[in-house]
Amino acid sequence: MKSLTSFVAAAALMSGISFAKEVKIGVVLPLTGGVAAFGETSKKGLEVAHEQNSKLSNGDSVKLIIVDDRSDKVEAATSVKKLLDKDQVSVILGEVASSNSMAMAPVAEKAKTPMITHASTNPRVTKGKKYVTRACFIDPFQGAVMAKYALDNRLNSAVVVTDAKQDYSVGLSKAFKKAYEASGGKIVKTVLINSGDKDFNAQVASIKAANPDIIAFTGYYNEAALLAKQARNMGLKSPFIGADGVGFPELVKIGGKATEGFMYTDHFNEAAAASAEAKAYVEAYHKKFNGKTADSMGALAADAYGMIIAAMNKCIADKKQSDDKECINTNLRSTKDYKGITGVITINKDGDSVKSAVVNAVKDGKFAYKTTVNP
Amino acid sequence: MDFSIFLQQLVNGASLGSMYALIAIGYTMVYGVLRLINFAHGDFMMVGAFLTLFGYSAGIPFELSVLLAIVGSAFIGVMTDKIAYKPLRDAPKISLLITAIGISFFLENLFIVLFGATPKAFNAPEYLTKVFHVGEIYLPISVIIIPIVTVLILTFILYILYKTKYGMAIRALAFDIPTVKLMGVDADRIIMIVFIIGSSLAAIGGIFYAVSYPSIDPLMGIIVGLKAFAAAVLGGIGSVTGAVLGGFILGFTEIFVVAMFPELGGYKDAFAFFFLILVLLFRPTGIMGEDLERSRF
Numbered sequence: 159m160k161s162l163t164s165f166v167a168a169a170a171l172m173s174g175i176s177f178a179k180e181v182k183i184g185v186v187l188p189l190t191g192g193v194a195a196f197g198e199t200s201k202k203g204l205e206v207a208h209e210q211n212s213k214l215s216n217g218d219s220v221k222l223i224i225v226d227d228r229s230d231k232v233e234a235a236t237s238v239k240k241l242l243d244k245d246q247v248s249v250i251l252g253e254v255a256s257s258n259s260m261a262m263a264p265v266a267e268k269a270k271t272p273m274i275t276h277a278s279t280n281p282r283v284t285k286g287k288k289y290v291t292r293a294c295f296i297d298p299f300q301g302a303v304m305a306k307y308a309l310d311n312r313l314n315s316a317v318v319v320t321d322a323k324q325d326y327s328v329g330l331s332k333a334f335k336k337a338y339e340a341s342g343g344k345i346v347k348t349v350l351i352n353s354g355d356k357d358f359n360a361q362v363a364s365i366k367a368a369n370p371d372i373i374a375f376t377g378y379y380n381e382a383a384l385l386a387k388q389a390r391n392m393g394l395k396s397p398f399i400g401a402d403g404v405g406f407p408e409l410v411k412i413g414g415k416a417t418e419g420f421m422y423t424d425h426f427n428e429a430a431a432a433s434a435e436a437k438a439y440v441e442a443y444h445k446k447f448n449g450k451t452a453d454s455m456g457a458l459a460a461d462a463y464g465m466i467i468a469a470m471n472k473c474i475a476d477k478k479q480s481d482d483k484e485c486i487n488t489n490l491r492s493t494k495d496y497k498g499i500t501g502v503i504t505i506n507k508d509g510d511s512v513k514s515a516v517v518n519a520v521k522d523g524k525f526a527y528k529t530t531v532n533p
Numbered sequence: 534m535d536f537s538i539f540l541q542q543l544v545n546g547a548s549l550g551s552m553y554a555l556i557a558i559g560y561t562m563v564y565g566v567l568r569l570i571n572f573a574h575g576d577f578m579m580v581g582a583f584l585t586l587f588g589y590s591a592g593i594p595f596e597l598s599v600l601l602a603i604v605g606s607a608f609i610g611v612m613t614d615k616i617a618y619k620p621l622r623d624a625p626k627i628s629l630l631i632t633a634i635g636i637s638f639f640l641e642n643l644f645i646v647l648f649g650a651t652p653k654a655f656n657a658p659e660y661l662t663k664v665f666h667v668g669e670i671y672l673p674i675s676v677i678i679i680p681i682v683t684v685l686i687l688t689f690i691l692y693i694l695y696k697t698k699y700g701m702a703i704r705a706l707a708f709d710i711p712t713v714k715l716m717g718v719d720a721d722r723i724i725m726i727v728f729i730i731g732s733s734l735a736a737i738g739g740i741f742y743a744v745s746y747p748s749i750d751p752l753m754g755i756i757v758g759l760k761a762f763a764a765a766v767l768g769g770i771g772s773v774t775g776a777v778l779g780g781f782i783l784g785f786t787e788i789f790v791v792a793m794f795p796e797l798g799g800y801k802d803a804f805a806f807f808f809l810i811l812v813l814l815f816r817p818t819g820i821m822g823e824d825l826e827r828s829r830f
Contacts, residue, residue, distance in 0.1 A: 190645065190649070190650035190651075191650055192652075194649075194650050194651045195651055198651075228650075320799075322798075322799030322800075323799070347795065348795075348796060349795045349796070349798060350795070350796060350797070350798040350799035350800075351798060351799065352798075352799050352801075352802070354756065355801075356742075356745075356746030356748065356753075357545075357549055357745075357746060357787070357788075359541075359542075359545040359549075359788065360542060360545065360787075360788045360789070360790075360791030360792040360795075360798070360801075361791055361795060361798055363538050363541055363542060363545075363792055364791070364792060364795040366538075367535075367538060380652050380748055383748065384746055384747075384748055387747065391662075391664050391671060391673050392541070392664075392671040393664075393666070393671045408651070408652065408654070411654040412652070412654040412747060412748045414654075414656065
């Protein structure tokens with residue numbers, strides 16, 4: 159190794175060219191396990207963004223090192239450690255699930271390495287952290303959007319279904335309840351499930367007894383699909399509203415007809431892509447993946463990547479090294495009006511991004527765009 | 534809780550309990566004969582569900598895929614015994630137990646490599662997913678079929694055990710393997726039959742599970758297997774009737790805990806295992822178990 163380095167150094171000296179550096183971004187994603195579907199599309203979006211732009215303004219190239227954490231908290235934290243110690247990355251990008259990002263954040267914080275999560279919406283992910291930023295909106299906002307949309311459609315009583323194992327779901331339920339009750343909605347019952355469980359018949363029976371106008375489900379797609387199916391099997395007809403955790407094709411594949419009409423808030427819908435950035439991204443995505451729908455996880459990952467590149471370029475403009483962690487972090491945290499794929503992103507003092515949300519609903523087995531809600 | 538909801542939960546509990554029971558029978562029979570807690574048993578159930586999906590999506594009719602999956606799982610069960618357990622017949626029991634855990638990891642990861650770790654949709658044919666209304670009660674057809682099939686299978690197993698020569702040999706093996714061998718009985722053949730029965734029942738349980746909860750993944754056997762094991766212990770490990778009883782008790786406990794305390798629904802597994810501990814405190818050999826060393830089925 160040493161001889162190789164000296165060889166390269168010697169070659170550089172002899173040719174007299176100043177070598178362009180390689181800046182490494184460490185990516186932690188759930189590529190297998192419970193929420194693997196989110197990890198896979200995040201990776202796809204990231205690949206598209208990387209192909210669109212893999213060079214910094216001074217010619218340095220950007221390298222992605224992608225690690226699978228098997229949808230596991232402990233593994234997520236270990237992956238960050240590995241990326242820092244072994245691969246010497248300058249920035250960490252990830253994770254999807256809030257529980258996993260929360261396990262990663264302290265490791266990045268301790269190493270004073272900037273971390274940006276593209277899709278973890280729980281407020282606690284960035285809370286009190288100096289080096290953690292996010293490209294997505296947070297659950298209090300998402301919960302408020304869910305509540306507002308339900309009430310706008312005159313769905314005035316709700317049962318809240320929370321996945322007790324997921325920090326994401328617990329936080330989102332709290333946010334939904336608060337916003338829903340503040341605007342005059344009535345929460346008639348709260349029901350708990352566990353991700354990984356498959357039998358929700360007992361929960362369905364108790365929801366049925368409460369007979370709500372709407373069921374607010376705050377967990378992930380797998381449980382959403384099974385719950386919807388068992389609900390419809392038992393003649394429970396109340397509509398469902400979920401959040402960004404359910405918006406995935408598997409919802410319809412597993413749940414079938416039972417998911418028809420399932421509403422959910424999301425970060426992005428390619429049908430509503432208006433800006434030039436969004437259009438260019440969707441086009442590149444379709445080209446690379448044979449017309450597959452560009453989903454929100456991929457778009458968010460691409461935005462997180464774009465924000466990192468912008469921060470690095472700003473460091474270069476300020477005559478600093480492109481891999482200066484402190485500089486990258488300061489720039490990431492002061493991102494303002496970044497024109498991203500999922501909307502215009504501004505990072506507030508907590509490191510959270512302030513931006514719009516879309517509402518979608520399942521129609522004929524497809525995710526149809528309903529409306530956009532601004533903060 | 535009004536009466537119709539109570540009935541609804543009763544039906545749901547019977548269906549869930551049946552699936553645990555089917556898997557628990559295999560645990561208990563293998564334990565009865567080999568004194569081995571076959572931790573790979575939960576994974577046979579996953580294998581059954583995946584083989585069915587595999588056949589079905591390759592265009593083979595559903596019924597035939599089910600049959601092939603059962604045969605396939607039985608084959609994998611027998612091969613597991615031949616390759617992994619048989620060389621260890623005279624080794625300490627702990628080596629056998631650790632081997633079983635190894636087989637379990639192997640099967641799980643093999644299926645992750647083959648099929649990927651993302652949950653797969655299991656879309657059973659229309660006639661199995663139909664729902665009947667009886668007054669206020671909703672009965673998916675699977676909920677009716679599953680307990681009936683379970684009871685039929687139990688009757689069949691008890692018939693084999695108590696009315697046939699093979700059954701007599703299995704019961705004799707449970708007492709004392711060397712003596713039975715001295716009597717001229719081919720012990721390995723009988724053990725093979727036990728594995729065939731156990732793995733096919735696990736596969737049937739797995740297929741029922743997939744029809745009821747149509748999302749399957751390579752790790753689905755872990756927690757269900759654990760609960761079926763708990764059911765077998767609850768009923769008295771080594772006793773077939775006990776395993777079925779334990780399965781039903783566990784199924785009903787889970788369903789009714791959630792039904793009566795919906796806000797505690799996230800802790801239903803804790804309740805199931807708490808109940809297990811409670812029973813074992815008063816009857817360490819389980820409900821039907823008489824003696825840990827000499828099971829009588």
